[in-house]
Amino acid sequence: MELRQLRYFVVLAEELHFRRAAERLFISTPTLSQQIKVLEREMGGALLTRDPRVELTAAGEVLFRTGREVLRSVDAAVRETRRASAEGATVLRFGLLNGVPPWLPSRIEELLPAGTRMVLTGGTTADQVRLLDDDEVDLALVRAPVALPDRFAQQPVARDELGVLMSSSHPFAHSAEIAPADLTDQELILFAKESAPGLHDELLHTLHARGAHIRLSESAMGHAQMLAVLPSRPDLIGLSTSRPADQPGLAWRPLRGGPVEVTYAAIWRVPIRNPAVRALVEALPASIEFRAATDRT
Structure with a gap:
C-alpha cells in the first residue's frame, strides 16, 4: 500500500462521496475509484459499499481509524524533518x-x-x-x-481606525463625519463570524453601545469582496480603514465621537x-x- 492510496481512502471515508473527495484531492473521480479498487485488492476485501450510497465496511472502519493516525504521524515527521533541515539557516x-x-x-x-x-x-x-x-x-x-x-x-x-465605507452615491458620502445614531437601520456587511468571532461580536457591541442600531446583512464577505460590491450598492455600508478611500466609486467617513478601533x-x-x-x-x-x-x- 502506498501512502498516496491511504490518503485517498481517508479523504473518501471522511466525505463518503466520490466527487467531493476527488475535488479535495485534486484528482478525477475515475482515478479515485480506480485507486480505491487497487487498495481493496491489496487489503483482500471490500473497504466500502457504493450502492445506494458510500458506506464503510467493518474493514473500512478499521483502516479509516488507523490510517488517520498513520497520516498524522507522517505529516508530523515531515514537519520535524523540515525544521531540522533548516537549522543553521533560521x-x-x-x-x-x-x-x-x-x-x-x-x-x-x-x-x-x-x-x-x-x-x-x-x-x-x-x-x-x-x-x-x-x-x-x-x-x-x-x-x-x-x-x-x-x-x-x-x-x-498595532491598532487601526475603522470608519464607514460606502458607495460614493450613498447619502452619507456627502458628510464630513457620521454620527453613530444616523446608522440606525442601515444594512451593514461584515466578514463571516467564524473568520474572527471575537472581533465580529465586539464590533457589533461597540456600534450598538454608541447608538448605531444597524441591521446586520445576511451576506457575509471578506474585505476584497466588499470593495467590489459596495460601489454598485448604495443601500449597504461596511466597516473599513481609510486605506481604500481613494478607490473609484467608494467613500470613507469617520465616526463622530472617536474611531472604532x-x-x-x-x-x-x-x-x-x-x-x-x-x-x-x-x-x-x-x-x-x-x-x-x-x-x-
Whole structure:
C-alpha cells in the first residue's frame, strides 16, 4: 500500500462521496475509484459499499481509524524533518493576516535576527490560530479579541481606525463625519463570524453601545469582496480603514465621537522553540509601539 492510496481512502471515508473527495484531492473521480479498487485488492476485501450510497465496511472502519493516525504521524515527521533541515539557516514561518496594515509585516521582519528567512502563509484570524495550533507557522498576526488556548501567548502590536465605507452615491458620502445614531437601520456587511468571532461580536457591541442600531446583512464577505460590491450598492455600508478611500466609486467617513478601533496582535506557542521567535518576542514591546496603524511612517 502506498501512502498516496491511504490518503485517498481517508479523504473518501471522511466525505463518503466520490466527487467531493476527488475535488479535495485534486484528482478525477475515475482515478479515485480506480485507486480505491487497487487498495481493496491489496487489503483482500471490500473497504466500502457504493450502492445506494458510500458506506464503510467493518474493514473500512478499521483502516479509516488507523490510517488517520498513520497520516498524522507522517505529516508530523515531515514537519520535524523540515525544521531540522533548516537549522543553521533560521526560518520563521510567519502567519500573515489578510488585510494587515501594509507597514506591519516589514516592521516585524526588521526585528528578526540577521540571516533569518521569513516564509509567509496568509489567512484569516481563525486560519492563523489553526495554523499555529497545527505547527504550520511559528508566529502569526490576528485581530483581537481572540480566544486562545493556554499554550499560546499574544502581544498587541498595532491598532487601526475603522470608519464607514460606502458607495460614493450613498447619502452619507456627502458628510464630513457620521454620527453613530444616523446608522440606525442601515444594512451593514461584515466578514463571516467564524473568520474572527471575537472581533465580529465586539464590533457589533461597540456600534450598538454608541447608538448605531444597524441591521446586520445576511451576506457575509471578506474585505476584497466588499470593495467590489459596495460601489454598485448604495443601500449597504461596511466597516473599513481609510486605506481604500481613494478607490473609484467608494467613500470613507469617520465616526463622530472617536474611531472604532481594531487591534492587531502577534501570537505564538509557549514554550518557544524557534530562536527567531524568541528574539522577535523580546523585541516586540520595545520596538513596535502600540499605535494607530494609519500612521505609516
